[in-house]
Amino acid sequence: xxxxxxxxxxxxxxxxxxxxxxxxxxxxxxxxxxxxxxxxxxxxxxxxxxxxxxxxxxxxxxxxxxxxxxxxxxxxxxxxxxxxxxxxxxxxxxxxxxxxxxxxxxxxxxxxxxxxxxxxxxxxxxxxxxxxxxxxxxxxxxxxxxxxxxxxxxxxxxxxxxxxxxxxxxxxxxxxxxxxxxxxxxxxxxxxxxxxxxxxxxxxxxxxxxxxxxxxxxxxxxxxxxxxxxxxxxxxxxxxxxxxxxxxxxxxxxxxxxxxxxxxxxxxxxxxxxxxxxxxxxxxxxxxxxxxxxxxxxxxxxxxxxxxxxxxxxxxxxxxxxxxxxxxxxxxxxxxxxxxxxxxxxxxxxxxxxxxxxxxxxxxxxxxxxxxxxxxxxxxxxxxxxxxxxxxxxxxxxxxxxxxxxxxxxxxxxxxxxxxxxx
Amino acid sequence: xxxxxxxxxxxxxxxxxxxxxxxxxxxxxxxxxxxxxxxxxxxxxxxxxxxxxxxxxxxxxxxxxxxxxxxxxxxxxxxxxxxxxxxxxxxxxxxxxxxxxxxxxxxxxxxxxxxxxxxxxxxxxxxxxxxxxxxxxxxxxxxxxxxxxxxx
Numbered sequence: 001x002x003x004x005x006x007x008x009x010x011x012x013x014x015x016x017x018x019x020x021x022x023x024x025x026x027x028x029x030x031x032x033x034x035x036x037x038x039x040x041x042x043x044x045x046x047x048x049x050x051x052x053x054x055x056x057x058x059x060x061x062x063x064x065x066x067x068x069x070x071x072x073x074x075x076x077x078x079x080x081x082x083x084x085x086x087x088x089x090x091x092x093x094x095x096x097x098x099x100x101x102x103x104x105x106x107x108x109x110x111x112x113x114x115x116x117x118x119x120x121x122x123x124x125x126x127x128x129x130x131x132x133x134x135x136x137x138x139x140x141x142x143x144x145x146x147x148x149x150x151x152x153x154x155x156x157x158x159x160x161x162x163x164x165x166x167x168x169x170x171x172x173x174x175x176x177x178x179x180x181x182x183x184x185x186x187x188x189x190x191x192x193x194x195x196x197x198x199x200x201x202x203x204x205x206x207x208x209x210x211x212x213x214x215x216x217x218x219x220x221x222x223x224x225x226x227x228x229x230x231x232x233x234x235x236x237x238x239x240x241x242x243x244x245x246x247x248x249x250x251x252x253x254x255x256x257x258x259x260x261x262x263x264x265x266x267x268x269x270x271x272x273x274x275x276x277x278x279x280x281x282x283x284x285x286x287x288x289x290x291x292x293x294x295x296x297x298x299x300x301x302x303x304x305x306x307x308x309x310x311x312x313x314x315x316x317x318x319x320x321x322x323x324x325x326x327x328x329x330x331x332x333x334x335x336x337x338x339x340x341x342x343x344x345x346x347x348x349x350x351x352x353x354x355x356x357x358x359x360x361x362x363x364x365x366x367x368x369x370x371x372x373x374x375x376x377x378x379x380x381x382x383x384x385x386x387x388x389x390x391x392x393x394x395x396x397x398x399x400x401x402x403x404x405x406x407x408x409x410x411x412x413x414x415x416x417x418x419x420x421x422x423x
Numbered sequence: 424x425x426x427x428x429x430x431x432x433x434x435x436x437x438x439x440x441x442x443x444x445x446x447x448x449x450x451x452x453x454x455x456x457x458x459x460x461x462x463x464x465x466x467x468x469x470x471x472x473x474x475x476x477x478x479x480x481x482x483x484x485x486x487x488x489x490x491x492x493x494x495x496x497x498x499x500x501x502x503x504x505x506x507x508x509x510x511x512x513x514x515x516x517x518x519x520x521x522x523x524x525x526x527x528x529x530x531x532x533x534x535x536x537x538x539x540x541x542x543x544x545x546x547x548x549x550x551x552x553x554x555x556x557x558x559x560x561x562x563x564x565x566x567x568x569x570x571x572x573x574x575x
Contacts, residue, residue: 053445057456322461380445381438 014112014193016120027119031108039264043070046375053379064321064334080253085148088250092146097251097258100139104265107132111272112193114282114359125192126174126273130167133228133269136262137163140230140237140247143259147250155246158386159237162227165393170224172401176217176408177277180206183412196281203288207278210411217404218278220397222373225270227393229263231374233381234389271370272363279366282359300354303361307345314338471528471543474521476564484565485540488514495535500525519564523549524557 008020015023044059044067051058059066084093110125112118122128137160144156181198182188189195199205207218227234238246248259275281284299315338321331348357384392431437457464466472477485488505504518533543548570551557556568 049449052449052451052454055448055453055455057454057458060458376442376445380441 012116014116014118014121016109016118024119027117028109031111031119032105035105035108035265035268036261038268039261040070040074042264042268042371043073043260045371046378049372049375050379053376064317064330064337067333067337074257077257078254082253082255083250085250087148089146089148092142093250096139096143096146097255097262098139099142100136100262101258101265103132103136103139104262104269107266107269108272110192111269112196112276112281113363114356115193115197117282117356117360118193121191121193123194124190126178126190126195126277129192129269129273130171130174133266134163134167136266139262143251144247147247149250151244151249152247155237155243155249158243159230159247162230162234162236162389162393165390166224166227166397169220169393169397169401170228172398172405173217173221173224174273174277176213176401176404177206179405179408179412180209180214183209183415192276192281195276196283199280200283200287205278205280205283207280210408213404213407213411214278216400217408218274220401220404221274221278222370223392224397225274226374226377227389229267229270229374231263231267232378233383235383236386236389267371267374268367271367271374274370275363275366281366282363284358284362300358301349303357304345304348304354306361307341307348309345311338311341311345314341466545466547468545470545470547471530471533473544473546473549473568474523474526474532474559474564475542475544475546475567476519476561477540477542478565484516485538486516486519487538487540488516489537491535491537492532492541495531497529497531498522498525498527501532516561519561521559521564522557523559524554 004020005022008015008018008023011018015027047069048058048066059069062068062072084090107129109119110122110128112121140159140163141156144152144154144159147153177195178188178190180202181195183198183202185198185201189198195206202209206214208214226232230237236246237243238248243249248256251259286295290299314334318331318334318338321327321334323331348354479485488503490503490505493499493501493503500522502518502520503516504520505514505516507513508515528543530543532541536542546567559568
């Protein structure tokens with residue numbers, strides 16, 4: 001048993017491929033904890049960034065710069081009374097949030113945070129992720145139907161229509177990226193790790209290959225994924241000015257927080273699909289331009305240095321905190337936070353650690369970029385009307401994505417022919 | 424012209440412009456929020472807040488008890504009581520009632536005052552625990568209401 005556990009540490013595969021149950025459980029727990037922490041952080045980050053874009057301060061009172069606000073919110077939601085409408089379908093009402101959360105978290109099974117940092121590697125990885133994440137719409141429709149109320153029903157109907165129509169454009173964009181994986185080797189792959197490795201072999205991120213075809217596919221996906229996760233400007237299912245809160249209207253307390261968790265988790269899931277397919281997954285930027293062992297070392301230092309920089313920033317704001325009795329707790333907390341970040345940064349500079357950590361760092365950074373885009377869209381764009389939404393989905397994105405697939409095929413075949421002729 | 428318009432919508436120029444605007448506003452220098460109890464706004468001298476009866480440098484009340492403010496008040500919430508001093512043959516203010524709960528801070532009483540005595544001060548923190556506290560008498564108007572100052 002222990003030998004089996006230790007053996008995995010020397011292998012170079014994911015625990016799922018190695019068939020090591022112990023490490024699979026450990027990885028599942030780690031991913032669950034990491035994603036949940038990401039959701040908590042995202043909650044704070046979204047409120048802060050939105051506030052600053054709207055020239056406000058955002059949460060400031062709970063902890064330094066409101067850092068503990070999500071904790072306070074979560075506590076409030078758990079303590080809150082859990083209401084269930086009298087005429088609701090009890091079983092379905094109970095199961096809907098569970099279904100949404102389960103599907104959102106399930107898709108993280110195949111997300112590769114690094115070559116060895118994934119729970120497992122499936123040969124149908126992308127298909128699995130798209131399938132599971134679109135199962136989430138089932139939970140939404142269940143929630144709307146079981147609430148036995150008109151606003152939730154309208155919201156869930158809208159959500160269903162929206163998710164189904166954007167799914168097609170999204171999948172077409174994915175097909176184009178999957179076709180690109182077959183360029184160098186001749187055999188394409190749907191495995192998430194395989195896709196990243198194909199980008200490594202071809203020395204290009206698919207977002208930039210066949211310029212501008214890859215970029216267009218990524219753009220289509222980036223728009224469709226906003227609609228898919230019901231976020232602004234496509235947040236019609238929960239449009240508060242029209243439908244109160246859409247399918248979540250009748251939910252409160254802990255059940256509502258499950259929906260919240262699922263929303264942000266699925267945002268991260270689709271962002272990580274986009275990262276894996278078009279932005280090179282865990283690969284570091286500029287592998288060609290700044291290649292070689294020296295640059296590899298330099299780039300592997302970046303995660304630790306970033307944490308040290310963050311630590312320095314928090315320490316700087318620690319010295320700026322007003323010296324008042326009531327602020328002492330916050331000040332000490334910020335100082336402790338700075339020290340923690342500094343320790344983490346120093347830990348990440350160790351040679352043994354930084355080799356393993358850098359994959360996760362680059363992947364997280366790219367996902368964070370997409371998450372920032374989500375917030376940015378939300379503050380900037382007004383909500384679309386429902387017919388406009390359908391028009392964009394069917395009349396704009398779908399033709400573009402089909403065109404992208406055809407163009408990818410044509411350019412790919414042309415390149416293969418040239419390769420044959422010149423050889 | 425049409426082509427340019429089409430290209431603009433194809434490359435999402437307007438959306439990108441909007442995104443640039445929101446991005447630019449993240450600059451912390453743009454912030455306008457005040458952290459109220461810790462930071463206090465600068466209130467202009469002419470702000471019409473809590474009423475007060477002013478005194479001259481020697482500490483004598485300026486009010487001549489003429490009652491012009493009571494006449495000017497559209498809400499009829501001011502009551503001036505006075506007795507005539509037999510020696511100087513002048514009115515002396517005995518009571519001054521000002522019902523702040525009905526006041527809309529229009530400032531007509533302040534304008535009507537001939538002797539510059541009644542004044543709506545810049546004091547704006549008027550929240551109280553009871554309605555009775557809103558009934559200002561002569562003492563409260565002259566000396567102000569003692570308030571607990573927020574301490575951090």
